[in-house]
Amino acid sequence: GETVEDDEIEQILASEFQGDEEEGDVAQDAEDAETAKGRIGEMIEQQANDAKDKIEGVKKVIQQEYIPFAHVNASDKPRFVRNRIMKKIERFTTLRKNLFERVYPIKAQLAQKLIDAGYLHYSKFGKFCPVS
Numbered sequence: 001g002e003t004v005e006d007d008e009i010e011q012i013l014a015s016e017f018q019g020d021e022e023e024g025d026v027a028q029d030a031e032d033a034e035t036a037k038g039r040i041g042e043m044i045e046q047q048a049n050d051a052k053d054k055i056e057g058v059k060k061v062i063q064q065e066y067i068p069f070a071h072v073n074a075s076d077k078p079r080f081v082r083n084r085i086m087k088k089i090e091r092f093t094t095l096r097k098n099l100f101e102r103v104y105p106i107k108a109q110l111a112q113k114l115i116d117a118g119y120l121h122y123s124k125f126g127k128f129c130p131v132s
Contacts, residue, residue: 068092 062069070088074081106114 059069072081072084072088
Protein backbone atom coordinates (compact mmCIF):
# COMPACT_ATOMS: atom_id res chain seq x y z
CA GLY A 1 0.00 0.00 0.00
CA GLU A 2 2.89 2.36 0.68
CA THR A 3 4.25 2.13 -2.87
CA VAL A 4 0.85 3.05 -4.28
CA GLU A 5 0.71 6.09 -2.02
CA ASP A 6 4.28 7.01 -2.95
CA ASP A 7 3.42 6.76 -6.65
CA GLU A 8 0.38 8.98 -6.14
CA ILE A 9 2.46 11.53 -4.23
CA GLU A 10 5.07 11.56 -6.99
CA GLN A 11 2.36 12.11 -9.61
CA ILE A 12 0.89 14.98 -7.59
CA LEU A 13 4.32 16.58 -7.14
CA ALA A 14 5.12 16.10 -10.82
CA SER A 15 1.87 17.78 -11.83
CA GLU A 16 2.55 20.69 -9.43
CA PHE A 17 6.09 21.20 -10.72
CA GLN A 18 4.81 20.87 -14.26
CA GLY A 19 2.42 23.75 -13.49
CA ASP A 20 5.39 25.89 -12.41
CA GLU A 21 7.12 25.17 -15.70
CA GLU A 22 3.96 26.15 -17.59
CA GLU A 23 3.90 29.52 -15.81
CA GLY A 24 7.22 30.29 -17.48
CA ASP A 25 5.62 29.44 -20.81
CA VAL A 26 2.83 31.96 -20.15
CA ALA A 27 5.32 34.83 -20.49
CA GLN A 28 6.35 33.46 -23.87
CA ASP A 29 2.68 33.11 -24.84
CA ALA A 30 2.10 36.78 -23.94
CA GLU A 31 4.84 37.74 -26.37
CA ASP A 32 3.30 35.49 -28.96
CA ALA A 33 -0.09 37.10 -28.33
CA GLU A 34 1.24 40.44 -29.57
CA THR A 35 2.51 38.90 -32.78
CA ALA A 36 -0.76 36.98 -33.10
CA LYS A 37 -2.72 40.23 -32.80
CA GLY A 38 -0.66 41.73 -35.61
CA ARG A 39 -1.07 38.64 -37.77
CA ILE A 40 -4.83 38.48 -37.20
CA GLY A 41 -5.11 42.21 -37.92
CA GLU A 42 -3.32 41.70 -41.23
CA MET A 43 -5.60 38.78 -42.10
CA ILE A 44 -8.72 40.85 -41.39
CA GLU A 45 -7.36 43.75 -43.41
CA GLN A 46 -6.60 41.41 -46.33
CA GLN A 47 -10.12 39.95 -46.21
CA ALA A 48 -11.63 43.44 -46.15
CA ASN A 49 -9.55 44.48 -49.16
CA ASP A 50 -10.57 41.32 -51.03
CA ALA A 51 -14.24 42.03 -50.28
CA LYS A 52 -13.85 45.61 -51.54
CA ASP A 53 -12.26 44.35 -54.75
CA LYS A 54 -15.11 41.89 -55.30
CA ILE A 55 -17.70 44.63 -54.71
CA GLU A 56 -15.97 46.91 -57.21
CA GLY A 57 -15.98 44.09 -59.78
CA VAL A 58 -19.71 43.53 -59.29
CA LYS A 59 -20.36 47.29 -59.62
CA LYS A 60 -18.49 47.37 -62.93
CA VAL A 61 -20.52 44.47 -64.31
CA ILE A 62 -23.76 46.08 -63.13
CA GLN A 63 -22.85 49.36 -64.82
CA GLN A 64 -21.95 47.56 -68.06
CA GLU A 65 -25.35 45.87 -68.13
CA TYR A 66 -27.20 49.12 -67.27
CA ILE A 67 -28.70 47.64 -64.13
CA PRO A 68 -29.58 50.38 -61.65
CA PHE A 69 -28.17 50.17 -58.13
CA ALA A 70 -28.37 52.37 -55.07
CA HIS A 71 -26.26 53.08 -52.01
CA VAL A 72 -27.98 52.70 -48.64
CA ASN A 73 -26.47 53.61 -45.27
CA ALA A 74 -27.03 50.50 -43.15
CA SER A 75 -25.54 51.75 -39.88
CA ASP A 76 -28.89 52.72 -38.30
CA LYS A 77 -31.65 50.63 -36.80
CA PRO A 78 -32.97 47.87 -39.07
CA ARG A 79 -36.39 49.49 -39.51
CA PHE A 80 -34.78 52.75 -40.72
CA VAL A 81 -32.59 50.82 -43.14
CA ARG A 82 -35.63 48.89 -44.38
CA ASN A 83 -37.52 52.14 -45.00
CA ARG A 84 -34.58 53.56 -46.95
CA ILE A 85 -34.39 50.43 -49.08
CA MET A 86 -38.13 50.48 -49.73
CA LYS A 87 -37.93 54.12 -50.85
CA LYS A 88 -35.08 53.29 -53.21
CA ILE A 89 -36.86 50.36 -54.88
CA GLU A 90 -40.33 51.90 -54.85
CA ARG A 91 -39.93 53.28 -58.36
CA PHE A 92 -39.20 49.79 -59.65
CA THR A 93 -42.06 48.06 -57.85
CA THR A 94 -45.04 50.40 -57.78
CA LEU A 95 -44.55 53.46 -59.94
CA ARG A 96 -44.64 52.94 -63.69
CA LYS A 97 -44.31 55.23 -66.69
CA ASN A 98 -47.77 54.39 -67.92
CA LEU A 99 -50.82 53.94 -65.70
CA PHE A 100 -52.20 51.35 -68.12
CA GLU A 101 -49.03 49.29 -68.16
CA ARG A 102 -49.50 45.93 -66.51
CA VAL A 103 -47.33 42.93 -65.97
CA TYR A 104 -48.78 39.50 -66.64
CA PRO A 105 -47.10 36.20 -65.91
CA ILE A 106 -46.96 33.98 -68.97
CA LYS A 107 -46.18 30.32 -69.42
CA ALA A 108 -43.01 29.10 -71.07
CA GLN A 109 -44.99 27.87 -74.10
CA LEU A 110 -46.51 31.30 -74.74
CA ALA A 111 -43.10 32.96 -74.35
CA GLN A 112 -41.67 30.53 -76.90
CA LYS A 113 -44.55 31.27 -79.32
CA LEU A 114 -43.88 35.02 -78.97
CA ILE A 115 -40.20 34.46 -79.69
CA ASP A 116 -41.01 32.23 -82.69
CA ALA A 117 -43.44 34.82 -84.04
CA GLY A 118 -40.70 37.45 -83.95
CA TYR A 119 -42.20 39.47 -81.12
CA LEU A 120 -38.84 40.85 -80.01
CA HIS A 121 -37.79 44.34 -79.04
CA TYR A 122 -35.17 45.95 -76.88
CA SER A 123 -35.77 45.98 -73.17
CA LYS A 124 -34.69 48.93 -71.07
CA PHE A 125 -31.44 47.07 -70.47
CA GLY A 126 -30.59 47.07 -74.18
CA LYS A 127 -31.22 43.35 -74.71
CA PHE A 128 -33.78 41.59 -76.88
CA CYS A 129 -36.78 40.64 -74.80
CA PRO A 130 -40.03 38.94 -75.87
CA VAL A 131 -41.99 40.55 -73.06
CA SER A 132 -41.94 44.17 -71.95
